[in-house]
Amino acid sequence: MHQEYTFTFDKTPSCVRIQAEFPPIARICADFASLGRGGVGRILLVCDTNTEYIARDILGTQDRPWCILPQGETAKNWVSVEAILSAGKEAGLGRDGLFIGVGGGVVSDLTAFAASIYMRGAGLCLVSTTLLGMVDAAVGGKTGFDLFGMKNLAGTFYPAPLIYMPLDSLLGLPQAEWKSGMGELIKTGLLDDTGALWEHLRILGPEPPNSQDRTGRERMFASIARAVQIKGRIVEADPKETGTERVRLNLGHTFAHALESAAGLGQVSHGEAVAWGMVRACELGYVLGLTPPDRVKAITSLIKDWAYETRAPHPSLEEPGKTEAFMRALEGDKKKKAGKLRFIVPCTQGVQAVSAEAIEAGLVERIICGTLDTLL
Numbered sequence: 001m002h003q004e005y006t007f008t009f010d011k012t013p014s015c016v017r018i019q020a021e022f023p024p025i026a027r028i029c030a031d032f033a034s035l036g037r038g039g040v041g042r043i044l045l046v047c048d049t050n051t052e053y054i055a056r057d058i059l060g061t062q063d064r065p066w067c068i069l070p071q072g073e074t075a076k077n078w079v080s081v082e083a084i085l086s087a088g089k090e091a092g093l094g095r096d097g098l099f100i101g102v103g104g105g106v107v108s109d110l111t112a113f114a115a116s117i118y119m120r121g122a123g124l125c126l127v128s129t130t131l132l133g134m135v136d137a138a139v140g141g142k143t144g145f146d147l148f149g150m151k152n153l154a155g156t157f158y159p160a161p162l163i164y165m166p167l168d169s170l171l172g173l174p175q176a177e178w179k180s181g182m183g184e185l186i187k188t189g190l191l192d193d194t195g196a197l198w199e200h201l202r203i204l205g206p207e208p209p210n211s212q213d214r215t216g217r218e219r220m221f222a223s224i225a226r227a228v229q230i231k232g233r234i235v236e237a238d239p240k241e242t243g244t245e246r247v248r249l250n251l252g253h254t255f256a257h258a259l260e261s262a263a264g265l266g267q268v269s270h271g272e273a274v275a276w277g278m279v280r281a282c283e284l285g286y287v288l289g290l291t292p293p294d295r296v297k298a299i300t301s302l303i304k305d306w307a308y309e310t311r312a313p314h315p316s317l318e319e320p321g322k323t324e325a326f327m328r329a330l331e332g333d334k335k336k337k338a339g340k341l342r343f344i345v346p347c348t349q350g351v352q353a354v355s356a357e358a359i360e361a362g363l364v365e366r367i368i369c370g371t372l373d374t375l376l
Contacts, residue, residue: 003225007232009141009159010239016139016228018165018221022057025064028125032098032162040123041096044088046111048075051103051129054169058102058127065091069107073266076106076145078154084114088122098123104130104177105137105270109152112143116158125162129169131181131208132271135188135227138163140235140249146265150332151257157240165228167221171211176269178208182306183271187251187278188227190299190346191234197226206306244353251344251351252277254333255368261329263316275308278346283312283367285345288354295346312370326368 003018015035017023023031029040045066047055052068059066067087069080088097099122101111108126115124128138144155170178189197200223209216231249238245255277260268268276279300285291304310317323333341341356343364356364366372 003221005225005228005232007139007236009235010157012141012159012161014139014141014159014161014163014232016163016165016232018134018167018225018228020167022054022166022168023127023164025059025062028058028100028127028162028164029098032123032125035161037123037161039096040098042091042093043098043100044084044091044093045100045102046084046087046107046114047102048072048107051107054127054129055102058100069110071106073106073146073260073270076110076265078145078147080110081114081145084110085118088114088118093118093122095119095122098125100125100127102127102129104128104133108133108137109143109155110145112141112158112160113145113154113156116143116156121158124158124160125164126160127164127166129166130173130177131170131224132177132184133181134165134224135181135231136184136270138165139228139231140246141239149261149265150329151260151265159239165224167217167224170208170220173208175208179206179306179308180269180271182206183269183273183275183278183308185223185227186302186306187249187274188230190251190278190351191248192226192230193350197223197230200226201302247342247353248344248351250342251346252281254330254341254343255280257333258326258329259314259316262322262326263314268314268316272308275303275306276310276314279303279310280312280367281343281345283372284343284354284359284364285347287363287367287372288345288358290352290354291346292348295348299346312368314368317368323365323369327365330364 005016007014048069048071050071099115101107115122126138128134141157141159143158144152147153189201204219252274256273259273282296343354344351
């Protein structure tokens with residue numbers, strides 16, 4: 001299984017290679033050099049404690065500098081960024097140096113951010129090892145880390161010129177990580193005008209395939225490849241979210257990021273928060289007359305079938321003060337336009353943006369508190 005896609009984000013080409021195996025370090029260097037960016041200088045591998053074994057496999061017998069971060073969302077902070085920058089400096093990386101991030105969404109975001117500010121921009125390659133990383137974090141160029149309790153408050157746009165997606169890394173993926181990635185995959189399926197990815201998801205199932213399940217692996221490959229195509233083309237049309245295209249990728253995210261912040265970063269996985277946020281977006285769209293009842297049922301049924309939390313309030317918001325924390329996080333959402341919140345809701349076909357100005361006061365709070373009488 002092998003597939004390659006090339007997208008151009010704001011004049012920066014990004015080559016995505018979906019394959020079965022992990023790329024050896026010599027192949028990474030050769031591929032990066034072949035992109036026409038000149039020779040590769042010194043290298044720094046960045047991984048976390050979960051992907052250290054993959055980084056070792058990529059290095060083989062070669063002795064190269066690396067930086068091992070703690071795993072999880074709680075490590076997505078300035079301390080980790082500083083650790084990467086410090087390791088780069090100690091390794092003697094110049095502007096022709098290459099940062100190679102080996103891991104899921106957190107490692108991808110941190111490595112890409114560090115590369116973007118190191119000597120005003122160094123080389124970057126991502127080896128994405130989780131489903132969430134492959135269908136969301138690795139493609140599109142958004143980098144960043146959590147700050148002041150807010151999800152991804154600090155960040156840059158810095159597309160990786162070279163991205164690998166080794167599917168072998170998914171075979172041993174923990175169920176929680178698979179489920180987190182599936183939340184983003186469902187979202188991307190709702191953005192597929194052809195309906196192909198949505199149909200893939202209906203038969204793929206919520207469990208990761210094993211090494212003996214050839215059919216399951218082929219379906220997984222096809223789903224990831226289609227998701228990469230969809231996200232790549234959307235971002236290519238609107239690299240820095242200044243138009244109307246890229247904002248569609250935020251379906252469920254305005255609710256999701258506020259949930260993650262209010263619950264305590266790392267307490268609810270990103271994909272699970274997105275799944276819950278999509279259900280809330282369906283409710284909002286239904287009340288506003290934008291989301292037809294049959295579309296609400298189709299989306300929420302799949303999310304429920306895959307055992308995501310769909311109730312409102314979310315269990316993590318039931319403690320005293322959590323609803324207020326959610327609303328504060330919502331008001332601080334970085335995706336505001338002209339100072340106004342925007343929600344992305346499903347419509348008859350595709351999705352559309354709704355400004356907070358079009359939403360009656362108190363409606364969002366009633367939706368997240370579960371005090372609104374809707375189809376759900």
